[in-house]
Amino acid sequence: MAGPSIASRTHEIQIREARTEESWTAQVAASLFSVLFPSDCRICGTPLVKISRLPVCQECVDAMHAIGGGVCSICGERLFSSYAVAGAAGEPRCGLCRRIEPPFARAAAYGSYESGLRELIHLLKYGGVRPAANVLGRMLAEAIATLEPELPADSVSLIPVPLHRTKLRQRGFNQAELIARAAMKIRPRGDRLHLCAGVLERRRDTASQIGLTSHQRRENLRGAFRVAQPELVKGREVLVVDDVYTTGATVSECSKVLLRAGATKVWVTTVARTLKISAQHAEIGPEAEDNLAKAVGT
Numbered sequence: 283m284a285g286p287s288i289a290s291r292t293h294e295i296q297i298r299e300a301r302t303e304e305s306w307t308a309q310v311a312a313s314l315f316s317v318l319f320p321s322d323c324r325i326c327g328t329p330l331v332k333i334s335r336l337p338v339c340q341e342c343v344d345a346m347h348a349i350g351g352g353v354c355s356i357c358g359e360r361l362f363s364s365y366a367v368a369g370a371a372g373e374p375r376c377g378l379c380r381r382i383e384p385p386f387a388r389a390a391a392y393g394s395y396e397s398g399l400r401e402l403i404h405l406l407k408y409g410g411v412r413p414a415a416n417v418l419g420r421m422l423a424e425a426i427a428t429l430e431p432e433l434p435a436d437s438v439s440l441i442p443v444p445l446h447r448t449k450l451r452q453r454g455f456n457q458a459e460l461i462a463r464a465a466m467k468i469r470p471r472g473d474r475l476h477l478c479a480g481v482l483e484r485r486r487d488t489a490s491q492i493g494l495t496s497h498q499r500r501e502n503l504r505g506a507f508r509v510a511q512p513e514l515v516k517g518r519e520v521l522v523v524d525d526v527y528t529t530g531a532t533v534s535e536c537s538k539v540l541l542r543a544g545a546t547k548v549w550v551t552t553v554a555r556t557l558k559i560s561a562q563h564a565e566i567g568p569e570a571e572d573n574l575a576k577a578v579g580t
């Protein structure tokens with residue numbers, strides 16, 4: 283019985299060679315990758331197997347869930363059934379929002395400011411890992427989507443909470459702006475959102491908030507912001523964007539100056555929010571962050 287023809291045998295060899303070459307290329311790429319980027323996941327420490335600009339594994343990203351359960355209809359604080367008392371319009375409100383109406387209409391956050399999400403935000407802010415902004419932007423887009431039914435139909439100005447120019451120079455970027463940009467890119471109706479990065483200006487570097495109570499922090503922030511482009515605010519609803527909502531002092535101060543400049547309504551979205559269950563972390567949060575910032579020289 284005749285064997286396979288020379289032609290078919292040559293073809294077979296070619297396929298085998300191609301396969302060998304393919305796996306060889308993959309091996310070289312993998313080893314080159316491990317030499318160039320000998321990184322483990324910066325959150326859980328697992329060696330990274332896929333080439334990615336973000337040094338965080340998929341499992342860690344997947345574990346960053348959206349806030350579930352009942353939250354305050356104004357500030358997004360977690361509600362436990364015993365505290366869930368309806369406001370005038372019948373929506374649940376936390377104790378704080380029942381006592382003092384915040385200057386913003388509503389603040390929506392994607393996830394709880396703890397574990398992985400907290401570390402991812404720190405990677406961006408203090409580690410300078412810019413690709414983290416893309417993942418955070420995806421989360422911000424989800425938070426914006428929850429506000430969607432209430433936002434004006436035509437266009438919404440996205441106003442990132444600004445950094446003081448000294449801090450901006452040190453860090454090289456404003457994380458709130460990077461996250462806002464990333465969110466706009468992935469939103470299907472991103473054209474409705476307009477980034478207005480220069481609208482707000484931070485006049486004072488408020489890094490000296492270490493050790494202050496939330497009341498003192500509010501006092502300390504007074505006069506820290508100014509509307510540099512009032513023409514983009516007057517008579518419009520605006521959406522303030524920040525990475526984290528801790529006590530709400532920062533976004534409240536921004537909201538006040540925007541309203542004073544003629545904004546008709548201020549909405550707030552953040553990637554993360556401190557929640558009641560992590561109250562201890564919330565208490566030490568800003569101070570710990572400032573110390574961390576000092577430690578890494580930002």
Ligand SMILES: [Zn+2]
Pocket residue numbers: 323324325326327328338339340341342
């Ligand atoms: Zn991981």
Ligand SMILES: [Zn+2]
Pocket residue numbers: 354355356357358359375376377378379380
């Ligand atoms: Zn509330």
